[in-house]
Amino acid sequence: MTSTVEIRRDPVDCSGKDPAMLLRMFRKMLEAREFEEQLYYLFLTTAMPGTMHQAVGQEAVAVGVVSALNADDTITSTHRGHAHCVAKDVPLKEMMAEMFAKREGSCRGMGGSMHLTDFSKGMLGAFAIVGSGIPIATGAALSARVRGSGQVAVSFFGDGAVNEGVFHEALNMAALWKLPAIYIIENNQYALSMTVEESSAVPNLASRACAYGMPNRRVDGNDVVAVYDATREAVERARAGDGPTLIEALTYRIRGHARFEAAGYRPEKEVEAWKAADPIERLAAGMIAAGAATAVELNRVRAEAETVIEDAIEYAQSCSDVEAEDYLTYITAEN
Amino acid sequence: MRQLGLSAAIREGIVQEMRADESVILLGEDVGKFGGAFHVTHDMLDEFGANRIWDTPISEAGFTGLGIGAALTGLRPIVEYQYLDFIFCAMDQVVNQAAKIRLMSGGRAKTPLVLRGPQGATGRGAQHSQSVEAYFMHTPGMKVVMPSTPFDAKGLIISAIRDDNPVLFVEHKLLYGAASPGGGKALSDSAIQAIGVDVPETPYAIPLGSADVKRQGSDVTIIATLLMLHRSLTVADQLAEQGISVEVIDPRSLVPLDVETIAASVAKTNHVVVVSEDTARAGVSAELVATINDHCFYDLEAPVQRVAAVDTPIPFGPAAERHVIPQVDDIRGAVLRALSD
Ligand SMILES: Cc1ncc(C[n+]2csc(CCOP(=O)(O)OP(=O)(O)O)c2C)c(N)n1
Ligand SMILES: [Mg+2]
Numbered sequence: 001m002t003s004t005v006e007i008r009r010d011p012v013d014c015s016g017k018d019p020a021m022l023l024r025m026f027r028k029m030l031e032a033r034e035f036e037e038q039l040y041y042l043f044l045t046t047a048m049p050g051t052m053h054q055a056v057g058q059e060a061v062a063v064g065v066v067s068a069l070n071a072d073d074t075i076t077s078t079h080r081g082h083a084h085c086v087a088k089d090v091p092l093k094e095m096m097a098e099m100f101a102k103r104e105g106s107c108r109g110m111g112g113s114m115h116l117t118d119f120s121k122g123m124l125g126a127f128a129i130v131g132s133g134i135p136i137a138t139g140a141a142l143s144a145r146v147r148g149s150g151q152v153a154v155s156f157f158g159d160g161a162v163n164e165g166v167f168h169e170a171l172n173m174a175a176l177w178k179l180p181a182i183y184i185i186e187n188n189q190y191a192l193s194m195t196v197e198e199s200s201a202v203p204n205l206a207s208r209a210c211a212y213g214m215p216n217r218r219v220d221g222n223d224v225v226a227v228y229d230a231t232r233e234a235v236e237r238a239r240a241g242d243g244p245t246l247i248e249a250l251t252y253r254i255r256g257h258a259r260f261e262a263a264g265y266r267p268e269k270e271v272e273a274w275k276a277a278d279p280i281e282r283l284a285a286g287m288i289a290a291g292a293a294t295a296v297e298l299n300r301v302r303a304e305a306e307t308v309i310e311d312a313i314e315y316a317q318s319c320s321d322v323e324a325e326d327y328l329t330y331i332t333a334e335n
Numbered sequence: 336m337r338q339l340g341l342s343a344a345i346r347e348g349i350v351q352e353m354r355a356d357e358s359v360i361l362l363g364e365d366v367g368k369f370g371g372a373f374h375v376t377h378d379m380l381d382e383f384g385a386n387r388i389w390d391t392p393i394s395e396a397g398f399t400g401l402g403i404g405a406a407l408t409g410l411r412p413i414v415e416y417q418y419l420d421f422i423f424c425a426m427d428q429v430v431n432q433a434a435k436i437r438l439m440s441g442g443r444a445k446t447p448l449v450l451r452g453p454q455g456a457t458g459r460g461a462q463h464s465q466s467v468e469a470y471f472m473h474t475p476g477m478k479v480v481m482p483s484t485p486f487d488a489k490g491l492i493i494s495a496i497r498d499d500n501p502v503l504f505v506e507h508k509l510l511y512g513a514a515s516p517g518g519g520k521a522l523s524d525s526a527i528q529a530i531g532v533d534v535p536e537t538p539y540a541i542p543l544g545s546a547d548v549k550r551q552g553s554d555v556t557i558i559a560t561l562l563m564l565h566r567s568l569t570v571a572d573q574l575a576e577q578g579i580s581v582e583v584i585d586p587r588s589l590v591p592l593d594v595e596t597i598a599a600s601v602a603k604t605n606h607v608v609v610v611s612e613d614t615a616r617a618g619v620s621a622e623l624v625a626t627i628n629d630h631c632f633y634d635l636e637a638p639v640q641r642v643a644a645v646d647t648p649i650p651f652g653p654a655a656e657r658h659v660i661p662q663v664d665d666i667r668g669a670v671l672r673a674l675s676d
Contacts, residue, residue: 074408108441115439124407125440129431135397136432139404139412146360146386146410153404166428169397176392330442331475333499 004197005189005250009277012225012286019292025067025224026287026298029059029280030305031092032083038309039082039099039113043259047317049101052113053080057222057254060279061186062087064227064249065154068235074122074140075154076133079114080186081126084156090118096312102319109322110330122151130191131157131164134183138170141181141244152238154182154231160191162205171246175212178243182234183209185246186221188253193265206248214246221249222279225286252277339534340512342375344485345451348492349376349413351538353383356411359496362389362398363415363452372417373453373511399425399450403433406448411496416452419467419505426470433501434476449495451504453511455562455612456660461648464656466561466613471503472589472622478502478543479589481560483510485534487587490541498543507561507612544591548600552582555670556600558623559610560586563642563661567610570666581670589619594630601631606673608640610666615643637676640669 014022036056042048055062058080066075066087077084085095090106098105099113106118114128124140127133137155144151161167162185174181185205189196196203209216215237219230227249234245252274256263263271287293339347353359361376361383367390370377380388391398395416402412416422422429429450436444456464471477480495480502482488488506495502549564550571559567564585571581582600586592601607607627611619620643627639645659 076404105441107439107443110441111439117436117440117443119407119440119443124404125436125444127432129427132400132427132432135400135428136404136407138397139401139406140408141404142389142401143405143408143410146405147358147408151408153408166396166400169392169394170400172392173394173397173401177389327438330438330440332478333437333442333445333447335497335499 007273007277008220008222009282011289012223012283014225014286014290014292017225017292021067022283022287022292023301025063026280026283027301027305028063028087029224029283030302031308032059032062032086033280034305034309035082035086035092035095038313042313048099050112051259052082052099053258054255055080055083055253057274057278058186058188058251059083060224060283061184061221061227061249061251062156064224065156065184065231067228068231069152069154072122073152073154074124074137075156076124076137077116077126077156078130078133078158078161079126079128080158081116082113085116085118085123088118088121088123090116090121090123092308092312093315094118096316097319100316100319101322102316103322103326104319108326108330110327131161131166133157134161135166135170138174138179138181141174141179142177144180145177150239152180152182152235154184156184156186158191159185159187159189159196159205160194160199162208163199171209171212171214171244174244175214178241180238181244182231182238183244183246185248186251187248188251190253190257190266192257206246209246214244216246216248218248218250221251222277222282224279224283337533337536339485341482341485341488341506342373342511344489344534345482345492345506346375346377347534348489348538349496350379350382352493352496353387355538358409359411359413360387360389360405361413361415362391362402364391364393364417366390366415371415373508376415395421395424396428399428400432402448403428403436403446406446407436407444411447413449413451413496416450418463419452419454420462420465422450422452422467429471429477429501430474434474437476437500445499446501447499448501449492449504450501451506453506453508455507455509456649456656457508458651458653458656460651464649466611466644468503468505468589469613469618469622472619476501477590480504480543481587481589482506483561483564483585483587487541487547487585489534490539491543491587493538494540494543497540505561509562541587543588544593546584546586546593546596548582548596549585550581550583552580552604554580554604555606555608555673556582556584556604557608557610557666557670558584558586558597560589561612563610563612566661566663567666569663570670573667574670579670579674592626594626597627598630601627602634605634605636607635608642608666608669608673610642610661612644612660614646615641616646618643637673640673642666642669
């Protein structure tokens with residue numbers, strides 16, 4: 001089945017936005033892209049253990065959302081979580097070291113791609129059981145309320161996750177108690193092979209919030225500024241004590257579901273059409289059109305992004321391997 | 336010193352910790368306004384307010400996840416399940432999330448979380464009678480605590496709350512010594528002993544992983560928890576009249592397990608009976624037998640006897656339930672078998 005979502009290719013409307021923020025968004029999206037492109041090659045060489053899920057083509061969602069947050073706001077992520085971590089400033093070197101199962105990794109080599117975590121950055125973890133991070137982020141929002149911290153908690157999850165029971169349980173409680181939570185559906189139109197139309201009776205996923213009286217929005221997920229604006233509004237509502245928001249960001253997974261998955265269930269033409277709607281290039285065109293940056297400046301950022309990822313790989317490869325018995329330290333906490 | 340029922344002792348431990356530590360909160364169904372289906376949390380809402388006592392919807396997976404998220408961000412949540420049978424609705428959150436987050440994060444996360452509620456067969460049929468502890472004993476990353484007396488319950492709940500890991504705190508309905516406001520009077524059990532033992536008012540913590548020798552003896556060791564501990568004590572009383580000296584050990588927590596105390600007792604008595612209310616197959620009793628074989632094999636003069644529930648969903652009818660759940664006579668028979676060689 002072919003997706004029916006409208007594909008927009010126009011430059012991102014950058015008018016009135018701080019050029020420094022736009023440049024940071026551009027850099028973060030490139031770093032996430034380059035991180036995952038290099039992972040792909042590393043997996044091809046078998047230098048890298050495990051598996052991974054690329055969010056290539058979806059970077060505007062992670063970066064747009066996180067750009068609207070404070071550093072101490074918290075997020076939960078999924079099996080497709082590298083871009084969320086990059087956006088949340090998890091050090092790239094530590095992320096890459098984790099991919100190689102090194103002691104210097106974000107999770108000391110214990111978590112891997114699907115469980116990247118960095119509490120110092122408000123990144124509460126990637127939860128690879130579909131939907132399971134949704135109540136956990138909601139708990140972080142409840143905790144923010146109890147502690148009076150003013151923090152907001154964001155949960156990222158896919159279009160497939162809305163069909164798990166915990167999605168509904170968590171959204172109901174968040175709306176009931178007006179918790180400072182924001183739910184981001186990264187609707188990349190597929191849950192592995194299944195399209196939204198094949199798995200959800202009502203394909204407008206944002207509309208599920210109506211059952212909980214929760215404000216909701218559908219946004220162009222390949223327009224980082226649109227994602228940012230929608231999230232800003234949700235953040236303001238959350239911090240004002242007016243409760244949660246559900247945002248459905250429409251985007252597309254350019255690569256297969258995981259590592260070398262060929263995604264033969266998608267029409268080639270559909271993939272090509274979405275490639276032409278690349279969120280990074282749409283931002284670049286928008287920034288140039290708005291006079292926020294020159295092509296030369298943007299090219300410099302592109303080169304820098306390549307360099308930091310190269311450095312991260314080099315660093316990761318120089319790190320120390322996890323020893324067989326390291327895990328014994330981590331099973332339970334000593335008070 | 337003063338007498339207190341088991342549920343009142345748990346309540347007192349929770350209340351004292353909540354007074355001492357603002358980060359302790361409580362979530363669960365009917366725990367606020369109603370005071371908890373078994374009354375453990377009564378009047379807590381009045382004292383602590385809705386910001387710390389959360390009356391949740393019937394969403395076990397959801398509110399378990401909320402507890403985890405709150406634990407990861409600086410709180411010490413206590414999650415109550417109205418019946419521990421319902422924790423199975425939240426199995427993913429407990430087993431895949433709470434128990435694993437610390438290792439997955441390379442030790443960067445801690446999840447100070449107490450999951451507590453009542454279990455045990457009390458005439459309520461298959462879905463409100465199970466003993467759930469073996470599932471979580473099987474889950475690395477979890478601790479499993481089994482309070483059998485009011486004194487233990489207070490000291491153990493305080494330790495559970497202070498622990499930085501997810502702790503399953505298992506209460507037995509028949510040991511509450513209180514009526515259930517929702518479900519009529521709790522069944523009484525004439526074998527329950529020592530429910531009203533002295534409980535100091537001042538807070539105290541019993542370390543997890545410290546077994547308690549509830550009765551000294553020299554001929555045979557019984558290891559049992561919760562209701563089965565009380566039935567075992569009854570057996571010990573009966574056999575004393577026949578000149579058989581029974582030592583009764585209450586592990587108090589199954590994870591961590593105090594193997595040392597068990598091994599010392601086995602070295603003395605050379606005969607062991609393990610008793611558990613959960614089903615036999617791959618259950619608590621199976622694990623205890625294996626542990627004793629691992630650590631005490633050469634001290635044994637006879638095979639370890641085990642007494643556990645029949646491998647069946649628990650039937651509703653009182654006669655059938657009695658048949659399935661270990662009774663005093665079953666335990667006495669096992670002790671005599673252990674000593675018969
Ligand atoms: C509970 C659970 N069921 C199934 C899976 C296997 N699985 C992993 S990702 C995935 C698809 C998820 O789709 P979606 O939520 O849309 O996220 P996306 O992969 O598109 O980012 C499936 C079925 C899982 N990890 N967890
Ligand atoms: Mg998807």
